[in-house]
Each structure stands twice: as C-alpha cells, then as structure tokens.
Amino acid sequence: MVVSDTIIVRVGDERKDYTLHKRLLIHHSEYFRGALSGNFRETNDGVITLEDIATEYFDVFVDWLYEKEIPKIKPSALGKGQNSTLLRTYVLADRFMVFGLKNAILKFLFDMNEHGRMVPTYATITYAFQNLTEHDPLLQFIVDMFCVNNAIDSCSPEFENTDQLRQVPQEAFARIFVKMRAIKGMAKEEKKLKRSAYKV
Template sequence: MANTPHEPQAAPVFSSATRGEIVTIFIGPEKKRYNIHKDIICHHSEYFRTSFNGRWKESDEGVTLEDVEVPVFNVFVHWLYAQEIPSDWESILRLAEASEFVSLQNSSSYGYACVLVLKCVIFGDRFLTPVFHRLAHNTFVNDHFIEKGMEICSSVTYTAVIWAFDNLPTDSPILVMMVDLQGTAWDEWHDNEAEKRRRSRLPHEFLVAVMLKQTKIRSEEEKMACAANGKYCHS
C-alpha cells in the first residue's frame, strides 16, 4: 500500500467551508456528478488537494474517476460530512445506495456489504485519505469480533474472502485475519446453502493457509495437553 501522508492538524470549520468553493467530481463509467465543498475534501485527501490546486488542467472542469464505483464513493462522501461509517451493514448499504441489496436479509447482502467496506479500505489508501482508510479497515475488522474482551465472533463470508484474496496485497493483515478466523471460529453449521455453493470458488492459497493454521492449532493443543499431564511431546 502507498505510504500514509501526514494528516492535517486542524479540520476545516464547516460554517466557513460551506461558504467556499464547490468542486465537481464525476464517478464511474456513467460519470455520476458530485458537487463537494473544496475545503472539506482537500483537507482530508492529499490526492484531491493536488487535483484541485491548479496543477491538473481538468481540475477547472472537475475530476473524472471512471474506475471508482459509485457505492464506494457514496460511502466516502457520507464520511466526508458525517465523519463516521455505520457499524451495521444495512445502514452501510443504504447510504451506499446499493438498493438491490438493502432489502435482502441474507448472506448475499452481508457479503456485498463486507466487500464494499474492503473497497473503501483500498479507496482510502489510493486517494491518500488516511483517516477514512483506517476507519473502513477498523469497521471491517470490528464486525468480526465482540468488543468486550475481543473474543472471536464469526468467520468471514466467502464472498469477502474470494474478493480479498483477488484484490488485496498478499501481506495484508486482513488476509491473515480471514485465515485465523476460518481456522478458529468457523464451524460447518455456519455455512448456509449459498455459502456451500461458494466453497468451490475459494482461493487455493486461502485453503492452504487455513489447513496450515489448523495444523498449528492442533499441535499447540497437543503440547498443552502433554504439559498438563507432565509428558514430553515431540514438536
């Protein structure tokens, strides 16, 4: 991932920023138009500071990002003004305007929301928005843990696993977390019929990592059992 830039020390005063200049950003192949207060977006993103300070010719007519997905940018714009990402997936899908998934109360809806947040993690890194990047990362991680005591809560939906192993760097801590959760928190009853159908699409490297993780866990359990019985176990 890109190096994280230094974060600005003082946030803009909204009453002043909203009286200032409006900049235009066009998102996705359909070039959906967004009008955003310049002082706010430039404060939080080094990328957009560079875009709108006159160095780019297109900054006078707006910046176009055809390879950015509209739902991801919707989450980003919500964060720009609210400085939060909801912790529940239904709210995330609603503010992302992912209407086809909002009404679904199943693993497809949850899996899409997980991937959406992971895409926000990448967006924050790519567009040099460290606070948004960190919050999106923490939103994904925290959903899989019980806050009190940080006890393991659940394994990760296969939709997110498949996307993450195809798109995140191989050294990403999120990939490590997915393997750890699958090796420690998963049980067969976790998988409904839709998840069972996705098993054949799971990445080879994920399955091998889970296998090695479970072997390590079993070895450690055997050592603990031997120690409890006063016996010596071969490593």
C-alpha cells in the same frame, strides 16, 4: 464549518456529481492530494471523473469525509449485504490512500466480529485478495476470522459452492493453512483476535 474551494467529482456510469471541499480531500487522501496539486490532467476542467467506481461506495466515503461515520449494520457473513458495501469501500479507500477510512472500517468490522461472529465467504476472500496488496491488514483479518470462527463447519450453503471455492487464490489457501496449524489445540480464549494485530 468547512470553508475552502470546492471541486466536482463525477462518479460512476450515471456520472453523479459530488461537490466536495478540496481541503478535506487533500487532507485525507494522498490520491486527491496529487490530483489537486499542479497540472493533473484529470482536473483540467475543474472536474475529477471516476467512471469505474460505484456511487454506492463513494457515498460511504463522502459520509465519512464529512461526518467521520460509517453505516451502522448488523453482524452477518462478511461479504454479504451491507458488509459487502463496507468491504468494497475499504478497497476504494485503499485505492485513494485514505488511511483514516481504512482504519475506521477495519475497527468497525473488528467490533462487529466481537459482538457477533462473522464468517468471510469464499467470494469475499477472493475479492479481497484480488484487490488489496499482500501486506494489507484486512487480508490477515479475513483469514483469521475464517479460521477462528470455524467457517469450514458453517451450515451456510455458501461453503458448499465449489465454483466459488475454485476461485479462491492460492495465497489465501496458504495463509488459512498456516493459521489453522497455528491455532490447533489452542483454548478458545487463546484464539481470540486482538485489534492491535491489524494496523493500517
């Protein structure tokens, strides 16, 4: 049972209010630890306002905060459907420095890839590289999945979209090139991804 003072977090364009326990926010998030310590301007009226965040992604954060669970979804192209929600929630967790949630999402995506081959879309690659720091483990995981799962040979119309292809950052292309060279000629078992390679 959580017993501590609460704070209102007002989220999104619709200004949805979440009444959350300060102790949990401070424990799991370095961002909220700073916001709730001292005279942080965003909490002068007892409310933290986050207008630039979609409630859909904040909902996942709140569910994890209290239940330590993330949505159970079926394997699909990374960046489509509910996978898109997880990717954007990961970026939210990175912004708020919620490393436990980042690890939980990364593990969940890794396990999904193990049970059903996932192929990152061009839009996914672009979004991830534009919103995460260069050393974030999810970036390398996305690159590795793209290469090991033979995304280029995919029959999906997504990979014929030259407009989206042009938007992919050069850093992503460079990493893909390096990975493709590294796995060239490897047996299938040798290419298998290892969870220990992706640590937050």
